[in-house]
Amino acid sequence: MEDFYNPPDHFIPEIRFKAATGELNISGESFHEYSVEFYQPVFDWLHRFLEIPNKTITMNFKMTYFNTNTSRRFLEIFDLLEDYEKNKGGRVTVNWYYKAHDVDMKESGEEYMADTNLTINLIPYVS
Template sequence: MKSLIIPEGNYTPYICFDTDTNVFEVAGESYSEYTLEFFEPVLSWLSGYLAQNSQSLTFNFRMNYFNTSTSRRFFEILKMLEDFYHQQNNEVVIHWYAKSNDLDMIEAGEDYKDDFATLPFHISVQKID
């Protein structure tokens, strides 16, 4: 399966699901009113890839901002990764990146970590002076 790469848009994040390295990333900002339309093909691609993948996977979230609608899509992504982790017994590692002065982003990562407690979920806080 070919990698999925979607450039960052005005209201949509950068998507890079690299099938050569199995490092997947969502980065930037996501506050479109139409997150379902944006994320539907992403979720479909991810579902198809996970169904045939037998390798370990790293998933990075490097968000500066996202709206409530996007948070639902992230939940769906994490649920897919959790199912893959348990059904395929493959290693999945989640990295949630946030700046030390972005308490909302840190809290969002902590909430997802709690929601998906069986996934290896790491929150990396970059110190901002």
């Protein structure tokens, strides 16, 4: 399976999914008005990637901003990963990076922790 890459641009994050290693990275800003359409190729790739059971996956989010529409897409990603872990023997770890002073981004990670049964690590960093 080929990797997935979407370069960052205004309103959209960098998305880099490495099939061989199971490392999935989303970083930057995401406030595209049409998030369903923008994220559809991401979901298409994830659905194909998650067909093979028992993978170890590390999902890294390093967002500086995202809007409500994107938040819904992220929750859908978490739902897919949670289902994969529950039903296909996968091992999923989510790393939620946030700038050490960014309380809102930390709280977003905490909300996802409360909404899923995934292992989510909150990791502050200094930029």
